[in-house]
Structures are given as C-alpha cells and as structure tokens.
Amino acid sequence: MGFTPAQRRTIYTLGFCGLVSAADNWFVSPALPAIASALGVAASAATIVLTAYLVPYGMLQPVCGTLGDRFGRLRVLHVIVAGLAIGTFLCALAPTLPLLVAARVVTGCFAAGIIAVSQAHVGDVVGPERRGAAVGVLMGVTFTGQGLSSGLGGIITDLMSWRAAFACFGALALVALALLLRLPAGGGSVAGGAAPAGEVADGEGRPVAQGGFLVRASRIFFGSHRAVFLVACSTGLVFLGVYGFMGTFLFERCGLGSTQAGLIMMLYGVMCLVGGTVSGRIGAAHGPRGVILVGEASGLVAIASLAAVAATGLWQPALLAAGALGFGYILTQPTLVSLSMDADPAQTGLCTGLIGLGVFAGGGVGSALGSRVVAALGYGGLWAAAAALLACQLVVGGRALAALARRG
Template sequence: MTVNQRSVVITLGFCGLVSAADNWFVSPALPAIAQTLAVAPSVAAVVLTAYLVPYGMLQPVCGAIGDRVGRQRLLRVIVLGLAISTVVCAAAPTLETLVAARILTGCFAAGIISVSQALVGDVVPAEERAGAVGLLMGITFTGQGLSAGLGGLITDLVGWRAAFASFGVLGLLAWLCLLRLRGISEALPAVEEQRSPLGEARDFLERAACLFFRQGRAIYLTACSTGIIYLGVYGFMGTFLSERCGLSSTASGLLMMFYGVACLVGGTISGRIAARGGLLRVIQAGEASGLCAVIFLAASTLTGSWVPALGAAACLGLGYILVQPTLVSLSMDVDPSQTGLCTGLIGLGVFAGGGVGSVLGQIAIGAGGYLALWTCAGVALVAQTVIGTCALARRERA
C-alpha cells in the first residue's frame, strides 16, 4: 500500500476501534453495572445484546446507503451519533434506560465497520485487499481488547458511568479525524428514477436476501456461526473472570487485553497466510485457534485459576481476526457492484450472531454453568470447521 492508502486504512481502523471499544469495554464492567442497577450480572448481559443486535441488523442497510450517498459522508454522520449516544448511556438511571440508550448507540455504530471495509475496497487495489482489511480489522479489534483493560480500570477507579463518558469523548476524536481525511475518490451510482419508499425497501430486501441466501450463502452462514461462537464466548469472559476466578474489573480487563493484542498480530499476518495457503487456510487457522481458546477456558473453569484464561483471550482474538476479515474479503467478490451491501451482510451475520450468542450463553450457563458454555462452543466450532470449510471450498471450486 502507498502512504496515503495506509493512512486511510489506519484512520478508518481507528473509527472501527471506537465502535468495537464502545461495546466491549462493557464486558468487564458488567458486575459493577449490575450492582449499581440492582440486577444479577447474567441479567445485565442484556446490555451487550442491546448493542449487538441493532449493530448487526443495520449493517447491510448502512452498507447500501453508503453505496448510494457516499461512504465517507455517511461515516461522518454515524460516528458523531455514536459519540453522542455513548455519552447519553453514562446518565442512564435504570437498566431499562441503559438498554434503550445502547440500542440507539448500536444503531449509529452499525455501519462503521461495514462502510469502512467497503471504503478500503475503493482505495486499495484488489491484490492488496486481504492485507488491508486484515490491518483494518486488527486495529478495530485491538480496540475491543484494549478497551476491556481501560474500561475495567476506569470502572474500578471512577465508575462505569465515567467509562461510558470517556469512550464518548474517544468517539468525538474519531469524528474529528474523519473530517481531516482527504484523498478518497468514490464512484457513486447514477441517479435512478425516484421510487416510493416501499418500492425502495422491497428492492433492498430482495437484493439482500439474494446475496445472503443464494449467491453468498456459504460465506454469510459461516459469518453467523462465527458471531454466535466467538462473540458469544467473549461477551461472558468478564463475568466468568469475576465470578469463577475472583478478579476485579481492572484485573479482568487487563487480562482481556490479550484479546486485542492477538487481534493486532493476527491482522498483520493474515495477508501472509493467505498468500501462502489461500483464504480458506486462513479460516482454518482461525478456527483451530478458537478451539484452543475453548480448551483454555475449560481448564480455567476446572482449576479456578485465571492463568489459562490468558491463553484463552489471546487464542480467541487471533481466531476471530483470522476468520472475520477473511469472510469480508470473500464477500466483496459476491457482487462487486454492491460491496457496501455485501460487507454489511457479513456484519449482520457476525454481530447479530453475537447477540444471539449472548442469549444462548445465558441459557447454557443456567443449565450447566460456564463449563457447559465452553463445551457447547467447542462442539459448535468443530461443526463450523467441518461444515463451513467444506461449503466454502465448494464455492471456491464452482
């Protein structure tokens, strides 16, 4: 990549970092939120779902809007909305109010990653795309890991409300960086005949359904299972470390920072793995790393020690960052004329899957504790490795 291309990718990565950090610093802060609002930590986990579901559901919508009105223009609006709504979360007096504020935040944040990914596709040539998307997502999910440590520290020292306010300020900084971004040329579609809102909505749903269930079915269903497994497991690590290992919010957050470090490392090496063995090899390496994470978590559960959880956080981050951006790169070839919608559907699968994973995780914990959760995740990963990889391989050969 040229210096200008790398600058664009890093700036967009910072915006993605803010959107990821805005949700995942909440995980180690859940016990404190639950105590303040007088609910059980497992009940407070609905705060994660409240963000992830709209965050995932609206990604294809934002991607399609970006295709029509300009991706850089849309990013400036939604990043500002994310910053403001995050500050609003800091003032929520009840769990219900906080959930409503998190839904609003998730709506604004929904398009940041998908639109940024499509914008990278505009700026970086196809042969450099996998590495560029890997770098973008590595920076993004470094924020997910680092925010856990920073959010836990702020929660312990000042409180979870101050943590929300701090990440709102970080969102404003990302917005200012976007305003300074120059040198992006976007090819907007020709103006079409004006249609009714109902006709526009029907056309959008038809195009999205065709891409999701027909043209890119193997890619998008793999994205769904990735979200359920990886994000579902990560969302419960904060409460697990507090309840089973006895760690404070700060200690839990610092441990979970290994997730972010692994994401950054994985983002830098994914392109090299793809160059040597192809994109499917990258996905297989990520799924193997995810299985290692589940084994480490099971060991931590059985021993009550936080030490194996260090390896779990690193393996989970490495596994996720190898799988998700690779699926994004594959999706861009499903329909090159609609890259925003194509990448947005990956977000739909992954992050809506993460919301579903939070719900399923609560059920698994209620039925058999954390060991049951890790066991279910391990079985699901094996199934994804066998079924998903075979489906993707058939698609590549077709």
C-alpha cells in the first residue's frame, strides 16, 4: 500500500481504537435477549440500548471532529478513549434498564469522536493521494471489531453473563488507550504546517476556518458536497439499522442463542476486513461512485437474504446476509468519508464528523423506527422497508454523486 512503518503504526493503532468503539456497541446485539431477560423487559424493548449509544455517538461526532481540529487530534483521542473505558465499566454495573440506557448514553458521548478524529488524523498522516486507501484499511480494522465482537460477546454472554461482556470490552478500551499513548505526535505526517498569518491555528498548526460551529457545520453539510452527507444518513439508517436487529431476529425467527447468532454475525466483521483491503482496487478501476454502487448492491443482497430467513425460518441464508452487509457497508462508508474531506480541506475533522453524524445517528434512528415497523408489520415488513430505502439511495443518491463528480 506504500505506507511507511510510522504511517502503518498510526493506521493500525487508530484502527484498533475504532475497533473497540465499534465492538463496544455491536456486541450488544446478540446479547439483547439475555439483557432483556435479566432486566425483566421484552427483547424488542431492549433495543433502546442500541439507540442510546448510537444517537449521541453520531450527534457528537462533528463536535469531537471540531475539537480535534482545534486542540489536536491525539489529545482529544486520549480523553475520549479513556471516557469510553469508564462508560463501558459503568454499563457492566447498571442494575436496571433506565440506568443501563443512561450509561450507554455516557459511553456514546465519549466514543463519538474516535472514528471521525482518527479518520482526519490518518488523512493528515498519509496525504491526499493515499487517503482513500488508508481510510479503507482503518475502517476495515474498525468494523472487523463490529463483526467479531458479535461472536465474542455472544460467547461471553452465554458462558458468563452480559455484565462480564461489558467488563471485557471495557478492558479492551484500556488496552487501546495504552497503545494510543505510545503514538508519536506527528505519526509520520506528510500534511499539516503552520497557519498563515492572521488565521487561527489548531493544536497541530493547521488553519481553522472562522465562524460559529453551527454555521460552519451547516455550510459544509448543505454546501456543494451535500449529496455525500445525505447519502451517509441513509447509509446509517439502512446498514446499521438492519445489523442492529439481526441478533433478536435470529433469536425470534430461528431460535438461535446469543453464541449462535453472534457467530453468524461475525461474518460481518470478516467481510469488513476483506472489503477494506479491496476498496482501493475497486476505486482505482471504477472511481468512488463505483465503490459506493458495489456497496449498495451488496446491501440489497444482504436484505434479500434476511427476507429468505423470514420466509423459511432457516438460518443458513443469514450467513450470506451478514457477510454481504459487512462488505457493502465497508465499501460505502469510508468512501463517503474520503469524499467528504474535499468539502473543506481546512476542517477535515468537522467533515468526517458530519459523516459520522449522518451514519451513526441514522443508525440510531433506524433502530428506533425499526422497532415500530417490527411491531406493526413484523420482520418481513422491516426488510421490505430497508430494501426500498436502499434501492432509492442507489438510484437517487447515485445520480447526485455523479453530478458532484462532474462538477469536481
């Protein structure tokens, strides 16, 4: 991939931090039935635990990205990874569902900036020409954790308890913090430099655009690259919304336990890693829009496979669903991140944070809306709605991204 040893060290260390933040949320999916049983609530009601993490996780990403632009990315990462560890241990101690939800909100607030700030820092470290490939590797490692944590979390939940699972992932967050503290401040950066005279500089010497936070965020989100950010919103709504329901769906429709469902969902992580390594080749052959189209088509394959599970009660199509969903997501989200950095190169932390806002807040909204759809129409209705939305994204979003490429 042409990275120096220092750059590779930075990419994989930050990827591990992202892995822990993704794992911290998504191991909960196969553990939801056990959590619901222990706390005396319905399994569908326990999905609020996912929403409680994802919504602040998405909403605060632009804030954390801006803080990283202003005060230095690694300094901000030290604080938020430490907060992630503390919040996860608090979840392990929560005696009731409301307190667990509150602890998840706290954890999501701290974890919010890990991916956005890491993506911006990696962009600084490798430079624009290798940014897409570096972000793809970073996100491949990150979301490998999302998939693998499902299996590991399910096993720990069955062998010990869901509280032990939270404690184990809290310990992983402490390991991530220790590795992060060992990174040099520069990380092999080929970008950056001093701010020009008269401009405000951030903690690493880059110029920071002026104006209030909401003004700057709105200018970027609704500016020339708005198609990128709007596609990010629908990506989170569909991909993360669908993934969040897989554990309870396989439990209720196929009778699978936490370990069995988690092992199936591990394929998501495996294909995230595969997708992260091949996204650069697809992009070189077909461009960023081609990468996104392949990702969206893979998402449709995943949803069709889940519909087959709903219709037959067989769990085997879920293997394809988990793998296709991971492959599709890891092609789509990092490509949107790379495109977003061109919206304002002076504020790449804010740009990547806005992608995180769209994707992860969208995932939280998808979990909340999905519960209503399941209650009204069942899982078949949920998969039909997800397929319709993703097909709309493929057509309408594809045209908008094509128009953006022509303007560029």
